[in-house]
Amino acid sequence: MGITITSPLWLFLLLTLLALQLFLVLILIIKPFLRYVTGKQISAAVGRLLSDKYTQNLMELLPAGKRISPLNILEIGLRAQNGQIITRPLGSPKQFPGFTNLVFAPRLMSGLSLPESALVHKQVTIGPKAKRPLVINIPIMISGMAYGIALSEEAKRALARAAKILQTATCSGEGPFLPEERAEAGKYVLQISRWAWGARNQEQINSADMLEVQMGQGADMGAVRVEAVEFQGRAQELSGLAPGEPAISFPAPPGIQQQRDWPGFVKDLRKKANGIPIALKLMAAGHLEDDLAAALELGFDAIVLDGAQGGSHGSTPIKQDDFGIPTLIALIRAERYLKSQGKRDQVSLIIAGGFFTPGDCLKAIALGADAIDMATVPLLALAHGQAGKVIPWEPPTTLVFYDSPAKNKLNINQATTSIVNTITSMVLEMEEGMRALGKTSWKELNPDDLVALDSFTAEVTGVKRVY
Numbered sequence: 016m017g018i019t020i021t022s023p024l025w026l027f028l029l030l031t032l033l034a035l036q037l038f039l040v041l042i043l044i045i046k047p048f049l050r051y052v053t054g055k056q057i058s059a060a061v062g063r064l065l066s067d068k069y070t071q072n073l074m075e076l077l078p079a080g081k082r083i084s085p086l087n088i089l090e091i092g093l094r095a096q097n098g099q100i101i102t103r104p105l106g107s108p109k110q111f112p113g114f115t116n117l118v119f120a121p122r123l124m125s126g127l128s129l130p131e132s133a134l135v136h137k138q139v140t141i142g143p144k145a146k147r148p149l150v151i152n153i154p155i156m157i158s159g160m161a162y163g164i165a166l167s168e169e170a171k172r173a174l175a176r177a178a179k180i181l182q183t184a185t186c187s188g189e190g191p192f193l194p195e196e197r198a199e200a201g202k203y204v205l206q207i208s209r210w211a212w213g214a215r216n217q218e219q220i221n222s223a224d225m226l227e228v229q230m231g232q233g234a235d236m237g238a239v240r241v242e243a244v245e246f247q248g249r250a251q252e253l254s255g256l257a258p259g260e261p262a263i264s265f266p267a268p269p270g271i272q273q274q275r276d277w278p279g280f281v282k283d284l285r286k287k288a289n290g291i292p293i294a295l296k297l298m299a300a301g302h303l304e305d306d307l308a309a310a311l312e313l314g315f316d317a318i319v320l321d322g323a324q325g326g327s328h329g330s331t332p333i334k335q336d337d338f339g340i341p342t343l344i345a346l347i348r349a350e351r352y353l354k355s356q357g358k359r360d361q362v363s364l365i366i367a368g369g370f371f372t373p374g375d376c377l378k379a380i381a382l383g384a385d386a387i388d389m390a391t392v393p394l395l396a397l398a399h400g401q402a403g404k405v406i407p408w409e410p411p412t413t414l415v416f417y418d419s420p421a422k423n424k425l426n427i428n429q430a431t432t433s434i435v436n437t438i439t440s441m442v443l444e445m446e447e448g449m450r451a452l453g454k455t456s457w458k459e460l461n462p463d464d465l466v467a468l469d470s471f472t473a474e475v476t477g478v479k480r481v482y
Contacts, residue, residue, distance in 0.1 A: 142292025163250025233325015324369025
C-alpha cells in the first residue's frame, strides 16, 4: 500500500520544510538589520570606552586587574558583607618554591636500571626507637582531617577503609574521636589536639598505633573558633560540649598552660602510649630549628612537618598566605638539623604540604623524608565519579564536609575504591621511578639522584645544578 500526500507523516514533513524555508527567508531579510544594529551598538560601546574618563570607564577593571586578582576582589567582598573573619578552604593559592625545578638523574651507561619484574621494598617504619614502631607498607600516609569540624562520618569512614586496604595509616585529625572510623581503619594515628576533647581518654589511646601531638599544620596554628551551628549533631555530642557551645581551640593541648608544662605532659603521655610512637605535628615556620630542638629534648619519636602549601578545611587567608615556610625548604632544614644532632636514625621525618604527584613524593624521599602525609589528594579522590550528585550548583567537596546537607549522598564504597585506586597508581609510578634509578629500597634514594634546574633550588637543597 502506498503512502498518500495526505498521510500524517507527509504532512508533518511538508510543514517542517515550509517552516524551514520561512526561517531562512526571515534570516535573509533581518540579517542586514541585525548587522546594522549590532554594529551601531558595538561602535557606541567602543567609542564610550575610548572616551569616558577612567573613573567612569568600565575598563578601569583592566589596570585594576593587574594589581588585584579575582581572589582579592572575592575576599574583599566577603569581608565587606559582614565584617567577620573569613576562612578559605584547601590552602593558599600562592605559588611557593617547590619540587618542580628538581629532576631525577638516572645513569644510562655508568649504571643500569632494573627490570620491570624487580621488586621494590616499600615498607616504612615510623618511630624506630619506640617499643612498638608503626610499620606501614607504602610511604604515603593519609593525613589528619578532622571529623565534625571538617569532614563527615561518611568521608572519614571511606578514608579509614581505604588506608586499611592500602596497608598504610590514617589519622584521626583534630576532631572528636569517631568510633566508626577506628573500626574501619587498620593502622590508626590518633591526634592529641588543641581542643577541649583533645587530651583523649585511655581507651581511645589504647586503640591507636601512633599518637600525634598537634601544634599546627601548614595552613593553620594558634587559636581557632568554630561556631556550634557548624558542627551541631553527633560531632558536638562526641565533643563533650554543651548544645550551642562553640568550639574554641587552645594554644596547646589540654594540660599545657605554660612552656614548663611540656616535660610532664610528654612523660604522662608516654606512659599512656604503652610503647607506641609519639609524633609532633608542626606548621613549618621560620624558627624551625628551635621547634625541632624542643621536640628532640622532649623525646618525640617522629616529626610531622607541614609546609606552607598545606591545606585546611577552613583557615584564615593571613595564616595560609603569610605564615609558614615552603615544604621543600622545611624538609631540607629539618633533615639537616636532625643530622647535625645525631638523631636522624632515631627520629622519623614525615613531610606534608602540597604533594599531588608521584614525582614530588619520590623527590621528597630522596631529600630525606621517611614518608609523605597526604590530605588533598585523597580528599579530592573521595568525590571522584560522584560530583554529578551536587554540581553545577555546589562544589564536589560538599559531598565530604560535615556541615553540608549533601554529605549523605556520598557512596562510601565508591569513595573507598577511588582513594585506593588513586594512591595505588601513585605508588606504582614511584616504583617505576625507583627501577629507572636502579634502586630497590626507599632508603637507597639520596640527593645524588637529583639535579636542580636553577641556582636557587640548587643552593637550597645542596643538589648540583644541571648546568
